Amino acid sequence: xxxxxxxxxxxxxxxxxxxxxxxxxxxxxxxxxxxxxxxxxxxxxxxxxxxxxxxxxxxxxxxxxxxxxxxxxxxxxxxxxxxxxxxxxxxxxxxxxxxxxxxxxxxxxxxxxxxxxxxxxxxxxxxxxxxxxxxxxxxxxxxxxxxxxxxxxxxxxxxxxxxxxxxxxxxx
Ligand SMILES: [Fe+2]
Ligand SMILES: [Fe+2]
Numbered sequence: 193x194x195x196x197x198x199x200x201x202x203x204x205x206x207x208x209x210x211x212x213x214x215x216x217x218x219x220x221x222x223x224x225x226x227x228x229x230x231x232x233x234x235x236x237x238x239x240x241x242x243x244x245x246x247x248x249x250x251x252x253x254x255x256x257x258x259x260x261x262x263x264x265x266x267x268x269x270x271x272x273x274x275x276x277x278x279x280x281x282x283x284x285x286x287x288x289x290x291x292x293x294x295x296x297x298x299x300x301x302x303x304x305x306x307x308x309x310x311x312x313x314x315x316x317x318x319x320x321x322x323x324x325x326x327x328x329x330x331x332x333x334x335x336x337x338x339x340x341x342x343x344x345x346x347x348x349x350x351x352x353x354x355x356x357x358x359x360x361x362x363x364x
Contacts, residue, residue, distance in 0.1 A: 197232075197235055197236065198218060198221045198222060198225065198239065200218065200239060200242075200243055200348070201214070202341075202345050202348070203341055204338065204341050204342065205334070205337060205338050205341065206334070206337045206338075206341065207330070207333045207334060207337050208255060208324065208333050208336040208337035208340050209321050209324050209325055209333060209337075210337070211337050211340060211341055212247075212251070212255070212316075212321060212340070213317070213321070215243060215247045215344075216313045216316075216317065218243060219240070219243065219244070219247075219309060219313065220310075220313070222236055222239060222240040222243070223240070223302075223305075223306050223309065226240065226302055227302065227306075229294055233293040233294065233298075234293055237287060237288070237293065238353070240284075240353075241284060241287075241288060241353035241354075241358065242348055242351070242352050242353035243348070243353070244280060244281075244284060244309075244353065245281075245347060245352040245353040245357065245358065245361070246343075246344045246345075246347035246348045246352050246353070247344055248277040248280065249343070249347060249352075249361075250340045250341075250343035250344040250347065251273070251277075251340065252273075252274055252277065253343055254336065254339040254340045254343050255324075255336060255340050256270040256273055256274070256320075257270070258332075258336055258339075259320065259323070259324055259328065262327065262328055262332070263327070264323040264324050264326075264327040264328050265319070265320055265323055265324075269319055269320060272315075272319075273312075273315075273316060273320060276308075276311070276312040276316075277312070278362065279308050279312075280305070280308050280309055280312060281358050281361055281362050282308075282362065283301075283304045283305040283307075283308040283309070284305055284358055285355075285358055285359070285362070286301040286304075287301045287302060287305055288354075288355040288358060289355065
């Protein structure tokens with residue numbers, strides 16, 4: 193297997209909307225590469241799981257609360273985003289537990305994760321990132337971008353996204 197793993201970049205500054213969108217495109221790439229059964233699915237699963245946890249936890253701690261304070265999104269939108277993160281972790285779990293990533297069960301788990309994750313990217317881009325663009329000043333989006341990226345990179349450096357961690361995020 194000669195998968196070329198997508199590069200997970202570590203930007204430290206930027207507009208929070210652009211930075212989040214870059215990861216969303218990386219999620220789509222990782223899902224596409226995971227569908228190909230010629231690829232090293234274990235390595236791709238590791239990348240996807242780590243990036244999902246780092247990206248989503250940093251959104252919850254540094255982006256959603258600040259967009260709420262600035263009235264760009266309401267409480268319902270913030271809570272709905274967090275609920276969808278939880279649904280993504282639930283869909284990720286069977287894939288993390290799978291010992292054979294090339295059987296029918298794994299294929300089904302991959303499909304479920306793909307549906308759940310793509311649904312969230314669509315909703316977040318329409319209902320959260322659009323108002324962040326229109327209702328938050330450039331300087332605030334830059335400040336938020338730095339805060340989000342710092343947290344995301346810290347989590348990646350800590351080796352986030354293990355089966356144990358996703359289980360504990362779901363239990364919490
Ligand atoms: Fe996101
Ligand atoms: Fe999200």
